[in-house]
Structure formats: structure tokens, C-alpha cells
Amino acid sequence: MKKSPVEHNASFTSRGAEWLRNLIPGRGGEKRTVAGLSGRRWVDYAFVAAFFLLLMLAASMSDVFFTQRNISNLLRQIVTNGLISLGMLVVILTGGIDLSVGPVVAFAAIVVSGMVERQGLPLPVAILIALGVGASAGLFNGFMIARFKLQPFIVTLATLGAIRGLVYVYSETPITPQDPAFRTIFGTAIVGPFTLSVLIMLVAFMIFQFFLNRTTAGRGIVAIGGNEEAVRLAGINVGGHIILAYVISGLCAALAGVLLASRLGIAQPSVGAGFELDAIAACVIGGAILGGGGGTVLGTFGGVVTLGLIDNLLNLFNVQSYYQQIFKGLIILVAVLIRRKE
Amino acid sequence: MRGIRKSFDGTQALKGVDFSARRGEVHAIVGENGAGKSTLMKILAGALQRDAGEILLDGQPVIIKSPLSAHRLGIRAVYQEFSLVRHLSITENILIGQMPTGRVRWLVDWKAAHKLAQEKLAEIGFTGLDVRTRVSSLSVSHQQMVEIAKAAVTQPRIWILDEPSAVLSQEELKRLFQVIGKLKEASALILYISHRLDEVFKVADRITVLKDGELIGTVRPQETSENQLIKMMVGRTLGEFYPERANKPGAELLAVKALGRQGSFKNVSFSLRRGEILGLFGLVGSGRTQLARCIFGAERATRGEIRLNGELIRPHSPHDAVRAGIALLTEDRKRDGLVMSCSIRDNASLAIMEQVSRWGILKTAERDKRVTAEVHDLAVHPAQISRLVRQLSGGNQQKVVLAKWLLAKAQVLMLDEPTRGVDVATKVEIYRIISDLAQKGVGILIISSELPEILGMSDRAVVMREGQVAGEFQIARASEESLLACAAGVVQ
Numbered sequence: 165m166k167k168s169p170v171e172h173n174a175s176f177t178s179r180g181a182e183w184l185r186n187l188i189p190g191r192g193g194e195k196r197t198v199a200g201l202s203g204r205r206w207v208d209y210a211f212v213a214a215f216f217l218l219l220m221l222a223a224s225m226s227d228v229f230f231t232q233r234n235i236s237n238l239l240r241q242i243v244t245n246g247l248i249s250l251g252m253l254v255v256i257l258t259g260g261i262d263l264s265v266g267p268v269v270a271f272a273a274i275v276v277s278g279m280v281e282r283q284g285l286p287l288p289v290a291i292l293i294a295l296g297v298g299a300s301a302g303l304f305n306g307f308m309i310a311r312f313k314l315q316p317f318i319v320t321l322a323t324l325g326a327i328r329g330l331v332y333v334y335s336e337t338p339i340t341p342q343d344p345a346f347r348t349i350f351g352t353a354i355v356g357p358f359t360l361s362v363l364i365m366l367v368a369f370m371i372f373q374f375f376l377n378r379t380t381a382g383r384g385i386v387a388i389g390g391n392e393e394a395v396r397l398a399g400i401n402v403g404g405h406i407i408l409a410y411v412i413s414g415l416c417a418a419l420a421g422v423l424l425a426s427r428l429g430i431a432q433p434s435v436g437a438g439f440e441l442d443a444i445a446a447c448v449i450g451g452a453i454l455g456g457g458g459g460t461v462l463g464t465f466g467g468v469v470t471l472g473l474i475d476n477l478l479n480l481f482n483v484q485s486y487y488q489q490i491f492k493g494l495i496i497l498v499a500v501l502i503r504r505k506e
Numbered sequence: 507m508r509g510i511r512k513s514f515d516g517t518q519a520l521k522g523v524d525f526s527a528r529r530g531e532v533h534a535i536v537g538e539n540g541a542g543k544s545t546l547m548k549i550l551a552g553a554l555q556r557d558a559g560e561i562l563l564d565g566q567p568v569i570i571k572s573p574l575s576a577h578r579l580g581i582r583a584v585y586q587e588f589s590l591v592r593h594l595s596i597t598e599n600i601l602i603g604q605m606p607t608g609r610v611r612w613l614v615d616w617k618a619a620h621k622l623a624q625e626k627l628a629e630i631g632f633t634g635l636d637v638r639t640r641v642s643s644l645s646v647s648h649q650q651m652v653e654i655a656k657a658a659v660t661q662p663r664i665w666i667l668d669e670p671s672a673v674l675s676q677e678e679l680k681r682l683f684q685v686i687g688k689l690k691e692a693s694a695l696i697l698y699i700s701h702r703l704d705e706v707f708k709v710a711d712r713i714t715v716l717k718d719g720e721l722i723g724t725v726r727p728q729e730t731s732e733n734q735l736i737k738m739m740v741g742r743t744l745g746e747f748y749p750e751r752a753n754k755p756g757a758e759l760l761a762v763k764a765l766g767r768q769g770s771f772k773n774v775s776f777s778l779r780r781g782e783i784l785g786l787f788g789l790v791g792s793g794r795t796q797l798a799r800c801i802f803g804a805e806r807a808t809r810g811e812i813r814l815n816g817e818l819i820r821p822h823s824p825h826d827a828v829r830a831g832i833a834l835l836t837e838d839r840k841r842d843g844l845v846m847s848c849s850i851r852d853n854a855s856l857a858i859m860e861q862v863s864r865w866g867i868l869k870t871a872e873r874d875k876r877v878t879a880e881v882h883d884l885a886v887h888p889a890q891i892s893r894l895v896r897q898l899s900g901g902n903q904q905k906v907v908l909a910k911w912l913l914a915k916a917q918v919l920m921l922d923e924p925t926r927g928v929d930v931a932t933k934v935e936i937y938r939i940i941s942d943l944a945q946k947g948v949g950i951l952i953i954s955s956e957l958p959e960i961l962g963m964s965d966r967a968v969v970m971r972e973g974q975v976a977g978e979f980q981i982a983r984a985s986e987e988s989l990l991a992c993a994a995g996v997v998q
Contacts, residue, residue, distance in 0.1 A: 381866055393841065394844055
């Protein structure tokens with residue numbers, strides 16, 4: 165019998181090779197050992213190539229691009245979208261969508277600030293409460309979707325409005341915590357080459373890579389998006405997995421909110437408008453399929469960095485933010501057009 | 507069609523096929539999965555483009571660029587997957603894109619539309635359906651009739667029927683054959699693709715055999731036999747089609763007593779012993795699939811009881827059933843058997859994820875070892891567990907579904923149409939696997955519309971009719987006629 169390189173007694177080097185292949189965004193590492201180059205793999209390579217081209221273009225056109233200051237700025241700016249996109253990816257993999265992430269970001273930001281500033285709670289407790297709020301929002305979304313078989317789009321559209329309302333009920337005005345620790349911990353603390361918030365995001369990406377590929381819940385979620393009924397008939401608790409996915413999304417958005425408030429030093433009740441679109445865009449650019457059945461952590465990371473890079477570049481060239489939006493829209497369309505055949 | 511060639515990703519699906527057929531005949535095309543039947547037909551229907559060769563219609567070379575240009579040339583294909591809009595009425599589906607209008611050009615003349623649709627159905631010899639009915643509420647065979655009537659609107663000269671019988675019961679098949687007869691009378695050419703040789707013999711005027719992308723020959727049914735045809739298809743004679751029966755039924759494993767579900771079936775009782783193969787036969791709509799789904803917890807029984815090894819069980823979900831050791835291989839692997847976008851590995855390990863993990867973290871080496879061993883045992887081709895199941899042929903996909911349940915080591919294995927859409931060689935393999943399992947003590951329930959399969963495989967057969975058990979037979983004393991008569995309610 166022929167043995168494929170991914171079987172159990174694979175040597176260390178071939179494992180390394182598989183790991184490397186897994187790094188290419190766009191498809192699950194799962195699907196990559198097909199002999200010969202299929203059309204899809206070309207698309208993946210093309211995306212990686214286009215990405216590096218963009219980087220080189222950036223470097224050649226602006227001398228400030230590759231400065232440490234700019235790179236560190238770029239990384240800090242993608243933390244928010246990076247975390248939200250991870251949660252969004254998990255939800256998209258189940259075949260759903262989470263439109264309510266924007267207000268959850270705002271809710272977590274304003275709750276963590278309020279708990280520190282108004283209630284005088286210690287920061288770790290405040291953070292836990294904020295994350296709890298995000299998880300509860302996700303739990304509500306997931307429960308409605310899994311238990312009553314409602315459409316994710318509608319449910320999260322409803323909570324998108326409702327949670328924003330809750331945020332304003334909690335505080336109509338921005339909250340600026342005076343505690344210096346609030347800003348320093350996640351805003352300016354440096355760990356190795358990164359700020360703490362960037363490190364948190366990178367670790368989150370690694371955790372999600374592990375979660376989606378190596379845990380029963382992760383594989384279940386990926387399979388549900390491909391064929392929910394088949395997974396149910398394999399004896400897997402589909403509802404539980406769906407609820408988990410939305411809880412994860414809520415948690416990610418809440419964490420993003422906490423980090424954002426800390427970086428800015430202020431929590432605005434209006435923050436987070438349109439964040440869901442950036443997250444969906446990052447997933448889609450990274451090869452995720454709305455409706456389930458495709459999407460990877462690494463692809464999403466590529467999507468997040470690409471979007472951040474475009475923002476960063478257009479900023480460096482002082483392009484008005486309106487043009488940035490137009491440009492981003494075009495990028496998303498081009499990305500899905502290229503992946504259309506799949 | 508002359509010298510037709512087509513390759514996908516370097517593998518040649520068609521290696522220069524010369525195929526011809528006349529008007530007014532039913533021309534069957536048979537071959538194993540991957541023989542190139544569907545590819546050839548899709549090229550004719552414009553769904554695929556040929557790499558080389560030419561297509562002549564009435565002696566004139568034609569170019570078929572798309573399904574639309576095929577329609578214009580009078581070529582219509584009816585595929586297994588229907589192209590109906592499920593939430594619209596029969597009328598709208600039949601007349602889609604050409605609804606009659608009244609004096610005001612953009613107002614639909616509903617009266618005329620319904621009348622026209624009724625006529626179209628009558629043309630293919632099918633009456634007795636209210637054309638205002640929503641398609642989604644129709645049975646599969648009625649949907650197929652609507653599909654054919656819809657295609658008939660353009661009065662095609664060439665019909666391509668791709669596996670039209672796969673979803674039909676014997677009774678419905680008769681109706682389909684009547685419709686085919688009508689089309690033939692109108693001097694159309696009907697190209698009939700099927701896996702079921704018995705019906706090919708019934709319906710076809712000529713039979714063309716394809717194998718590995720080549721045309722092996724065209725024969726008349728009178729001049730050949732099923733065995734000869736199989737020989738042409740597989741290039742060798744198959745040994746015994748069904749494995750020798752060596753089952754030694756043991757203690758009672760599963761007992762179903764007076765089980766019922768509102769609207770599906772009622773008062774169903776039967777028992778299944780260890781190491782026994784029980785056949786469950788019935789026409790489509792007899793409630794056999796719902797019965798299996800209830801035992802599996804996918805639907806809830808409203809009355810009666812299920813005992814496993816003498817203990818009362820109440821599976822509320824497939825999760826409960828799988829835990830108890832009951833497995834169900836569903837009849838439609840694409841719809842609810844496989845996750846097409848996932849790998850062989852993911853699909854095969856779906857039901858054993860809890861077993862190959864600790865604290866929710868998969869022991870991937872352990873999982874891959876088990877899956878690889880099973881995939882090799884079943885000779886899934888290709889045997890790479892990282893392959894997407896979407897890329898496999900129908901027979902190999904079915905083996906992956908089987909692998910999933912074999913890995914789960916169920917004590918009761920229910921197989922709903924286990925060989926549907928599977929080529930002959932794989933069929934034989936699947937029969938061998940089932941028989942091996944029974945000898946290892948697994949209790950097996952085979953649900954099938956194919957009588958030879960029931961007779962060839964099972965030790966006992968239960969026949970269902972209109973949601974009730976109509977009879978139980980020892981296989982030694984059963985025949986195709988007796989089972990069918992029982993299922994159809996005919997007194998012999």
C-alpha cells in the first residue's frame with residue numbers, strides 16, 4: 165500500500181513540510197496534499213505573491229514604511245480587527261455570521277472603563293466582567309440561532325441594534341479612566357519586539373489554529389459548516405457547537421474592545437460601528453466561504469494584515485479615508501472574484 | 507458524436523468515443539462509475555466542452571457551447587438533481603420564463619397558465635395533479651414528472667435522462683417508462699443512463715457500454731444478457747454477486763415493539779438478532795426510512811418502544827443512538843451523509859472524535875492511524891486520508907460513509923439504500939463488507955428498493971406498506987414476486 169506523507173509514521177521532516185504547507189492561506193491544511201497543482205493552490209500562491217508585492221511596493225514608495233515605528237503602529241492597529249476576525253471566522257465556519265460584534269466591542273470597552281473608573285473595581289476584575297458581557301452576548305445569539313433555528317443574519321442584526329442601545333443606556337458619554345495602569349498594561353507595555361496587545365493577538369491566532377485543527381469542538385465546527393445534517397447524524401451535538409461558536413465570537417469582540425479602550429485611553433459608546441464589515445472582509449479575503457465549508461486561521465491572518473496594510477499605506481500617502489473605503493471595497497470584490505471558481 | 511475526447515486534470519475521462527443513436531429509440535448508456543457516461547452526456551448537453559472530436563446532428567456538424575445552445579438544438583438533459591424552484595407552483599416551474607400574459611404585457615394570465623401547464627403534463631401522459639400545488643410538497647417522482655414536463659415545453663428532439671430511476675420505487679418506475687414511451691412515440695431520441703441493468707433491459711432498444719472512457723460496444727437487449735453486459739462493463743466476469751451466506755444469528759439485539767410516529771408509520775414490530783442481516787423492503791413512501799430515523803433518534807417516535815439487548819432505550823438524538831451503538835447510513839450521502847468540503851479523515855472520524863481525544867483535544871496520530879487502517883481495509887481509492895471527499899467517485903464516497911460507521915463499531919448498523927448510485931464492482935465490495943460485519947456479530951438492517959439486493963443479502967425480510975408491517979419472510983421461502991406483491995398490497 166502506498167503511504168501518503170501525512171500518515172501516522174511520517175518523519176519529522178515531512179511533518180515540517182506539511183506544517184509549512186498549512187501556512188499558505190486560503191485552504192485548510194487538510195486539503196493540501198492533492199498531487200499536482202490544482203487551480204485552488206495557484207490562487208493561494210497568487211495571494212501570497214500579491215501580498216509580498218504589496219509589501220515591496222510599500223517599501224519602495226515610502227521610506228518611512230519599514231521604520232520600526234510604522235511597523236509597530238501597523239501591528240497595533242490590526243489588533244482589534246484581528247481578534248474580531250478570529251471570532252468571525254469561527255462563526256462563518258459554522259455557516260453563520262455575527263453582525264453584532266461592533267456594539268460588543270463598544271460594550272466591553274465601556275464596561276471595563278466604567279468598572280474601573282466609576283465602580284473602582286480592580287482592573288483584572290473589570291476585564292473579566294467585560295469579557296463576561298461579550299460571552300453573554302454571544303451566548304444569547306448562539307442560543308437563539310441553535311435553539312429556535314433562526315437565521316444568524318437576522319438574530320445578530322437584531323442584537324446589533326439592541327446591544328448598541330444597551331451601551332448608551334450604560335453610558336451616554338465617553339469614559340476616560342484616570343488609573344494609569346489602564347493605559348500602560350495593554351496600551352504601551354512592551355513584551356519582546358511587540359506591545360502586549362500585539363502579542364495577545366498573535367497568541368490568539370496560534371490558539372485558534374490549534375483549536376480549529378486539533379480539538380473535537382474545532383473539527384466539529386468546521387464540519388458543521390460543510391454539512392450540518394451529516395454532522396448531526398454522526399451523533400454530534402450540533403446546537404452546542406453553534407452556541408460555542410457565537411460565544412467565542414462574543415469573547416473575541418469583547419477582548420478587542422478591552423484592548424482598544426486601553427490603547428486609546430478612552431471608551432466611546434459609539435466605537436465599533438462597521439467593525440463587523442472589516443472582520444467579514446478579512447475572513448473572505450483569506451478564503452473563508454460565507455455559508456460555511458471553507459476558511460482558515462492563516463488565511464484570515466493574511467486578510468487582516470492585508471486590510472491593515474492598505475489602511476497604513478493610504479495613511480502614509482495622506483489619502484482621505486473616504487478613498488480608503490472605496491479602495492477596501494474594491495479589494496474585497498477582487499478577492500472574491502479571484503476565488504469565485506472554487 | 508465522433509472521436510470525443512475529454513480530460514480533467516491530466517486524467518482522460520473520454521479517450522475518443524464514437525457514439526451514434528437514432529431518433530425514435532431509447533438508447534441506454536451503461537458503465538461503471540467513472541466510465542465516462544456522465545461526461546459524454548454533459549458534453550452533448552453543453553454542460554462541458556469537449557477537448558477534441560465533433561458532434562453531428564442529422565448529419566450536420568454542430569457546436570454546443572452551453573446548455574442554452576443545446577436547448578436551441580433541441581437537446582434537453584434531466585439530471586438526478588432537479589432544477590426546480592421548490593417554493594413555486596407546478597405551473598410556474600413548467601412555464602418558467604414563458605408565462606402566458608393577457609392583454610397587458612406584464613400581467614400574468616394565470617388561468618391560461620394553469621391550463622397550459624396541465625396540457626403539458628397531459629402531453630407526457632401524466633394527469634391527476636393540481637398544477638397550483640407547490641413543488642416542495644410533491645414526492646420525488648412527481649417532481650421528476652414536472653421536470654420532464656418542463657423540458658418538454660421546448661419539444662426536444664434528444665432527451666438525456668441521467669439516472670432517472672435512482673429515486674423511484676417500482677410503481678413510479680412504471681410511470682416513468684410510460685412517459686418514456688410517449689416521448690419515443692413523438693420520435694424523439696432518449697438517452698437513458700442507469701446503473702440498474704434490469705430496467706435497462708426493460709426500457710432500452712439499444713444499449714451502449716462505456717468502460718474507462720472508451721466505447722466497448724453497442725448491443726440489443728434481445729441479443730445479450732445481464733451477465734454479458736456486466737462482463738463488458740467490468741472487463742471480467744464477476745464471481746458471485748452476493749457473498750455466500752454464512753451468518754449465524756445469535757441472541758436478540760434490537761427489538762422494536764408497536765413503534766409508531768404520527769403521519770409516518772404505526773404499530774411496527776420486528777426484532778434483529780446479533781449477526782443477522784434483516785432486509786426491510788417497501789415502496790417509496792412506505793415509511794421505512796422514517797422508521798430507521800426514529801430508531802436512530804433523528805426523529806421522535808410517538809408511541810411504542812425500542813429495546814437494545816433487552817434494555818429499553820429512548821434515543822432523543824442521533825447522539826444518544828450513536829452512544830448506544832446504533833448507526834444509520836442514510837440514503838442520500840450528499841445530503842446528509844458526508845461533509846463534501848472536508849477530507850476523508852474528517853468524515854471518517856466524525857463519529858469517533860470523542861474516542862480519539864482527551865479533554866477535547868484530538869490525538870491526531872491515533873485518529874489518523876485508525877482512519878488509515880479502515881480506508882485501506884475498504885480499499886478506498888485514492889487511499890490518501892487528506893483527500894477531500896468531494897474529489898472521490900460515488901462508490902468511494904459511499905465507502906467513506908461506511909468507514910465512518912465501521913470505525914464507530916456500532917452493534918446495530920442500519921443501511922438505507924447502501925448501494926445507490928454505486929458502480930457494480932463497488933457494490934460487490936460493499937456486499938462483502940456487510941457480510942463480514944454480520945459474521946462478526948453486528949446486527950444489520952438493510953433498507954432497499956432493489957429486490958435482488960434484499961433477496962441476495964438478507965436472512966429475513968420485513969416488508970412495509972403504507973406505514974405498517976405487511977409481512978415477514980424467511981429468505982429461503984421468499985421470491986421477488988412475493989415480496990413485491992406484499993409491498994404493493996396485491997393478494998396472490
